Amino acid sequence: KNEVEQSPQNLTAQEGEFITINCSYSVGISALHWLQQHPGGGIVSLFMLSSGKKKHGRLIATINIQEKHSSLHITASHPRDSAVYTCAVRKPHQGAQKLVFGQGTRLTINP
Amino acid sequence: DTEVTQTPKHLVMGMTNKKSLKCEQHMGHRAMYWYKQKAKKPPELMFVYSYEKLSINESVPSRFSPECPNSSLLNLHLHALQPEDSALYLCASRPLAFSSYNEQFFGPGTRLTVL
Numbered sequence: 001k002n003e004v005e006q007s008p009q010n011l012t013a014q015e016g017e018f019i020t021i022n023c024s025y026s027v028g029i030s031a032l033h034w035l036q037q038h039p040g041g042g043i044v045s046l047f048m049l050s051s052g053k054k055k056h057g058r059l060i061a062t063i064n065i066q067e068k069h070s071s072l073h074i075t076a077s078h079p080r081d082s083a084v085y086t087c088a089v090r091k092p093h094q095g096a097q098k099l100v101f102g103q104g105t106r107l108t109i110n111p
Numbered sequence: 112d113t114e115v116t117q118t119p120k121h122l123v124m125g126m127t128n129k130k131s132l133k134c135e136q137h138m139g140h141r142a143m144y145w146y147k148q149k150a151k152k153p154p155e156l157m158f159v160y161s162y163e164k165l166s167i168n169e170s171v172p173s174r175f176s177p178e179c180p181n182s183s184l185l186n187l188h189l190h191a192l193q194p195e196d197s198a199l200y201l202c203a204s205r206p207l208a209f210s211s212y213n214e215q216f217f218g219p220g221t222r223l224t225v226l
Contacts, residue, residue, distance in 0.1 A: 043154070044217070098167070
C-alpha cells in the first residue's frame with residue numbers, strides 16, 4: 001500500500017463546479033505539499049501545509065493531522081484548472097530531504 | 112530571481128551520445144534535486160545535493176552522473192542511455208535540505224528522448 005493515497009484518480013467536471021481532491025497518508029509527516037502539473041509542463045507548488053488551512057485565490061487546502069488527511073478545493077472551476085494535482089508529504093528528521101508523492105489526480109474541466 | 116531554470120527544454124539523443132542537462136537557481140537554496148518523471152506517473156527522486164555534496168543517490172544507474180559545481184548550478188551528465196530512459200527530467204531546489212518547513216521549487220523540466 002502506498003504511503004500517500006489520493007482520490008479520485010481522475011475527475012471530470014463542468015466549468016464552475018466546486019472541486020475536491022482528497023489525500024490520505026499513513027506515515028508521520030512534518031509537511032504536506034499540493035502540486036500542480038499542466039499537460040507537458042513542469043510542476044508548480046500550490047501549497048505547503050503543516051496544519052490548518054490555506055487559501056490562494058480560488059484554491060483552498062486543508063489538513064487534519066489527527067486524521068492524516070488533506071483536501072484541495074477549487075471553487076468556480078475553469079478549464080485552465082485542468083491539470084494533474086499531486087499531494088506529496090515530507091517526513092520529519094532525515095526523511096525531510098525527500099518528498100513522498102501520491103499518484104496524482106487528473107482533473108479535466110470542460111467548458 | 113525566484114525560479115529554477117533548466118536547459119535544454121527538449122533533448123533528443125542516441126544511445127552512444129554524451130549530453131548534459133543543466134539546472135540553475137539564484138535563490139541561495141542549498142539543496143538541489145534531480146527527478147525523473149515518466150508519463151502519467153509521479154516524479155521519482157534520483158539525486159539530492161545538500162550544501163553541494165551528494166546526500167542521496169536513489170540507486171540510479173551510473174549512466175546518469177550528477178555534478179554540483181557550485182551552490183547555484185546542478186548538472187546531470189548522460190552517457191550511453193537506453194530508450195527506456197526517455198522521460199521528463201525535473202530539477203528542484205529548497206532553501207535548506209534538512210528542514211521540513213521550507214518550500215520546494217521545481218524547474219520546468221527537460222524532455223529527453225533517447226533513440
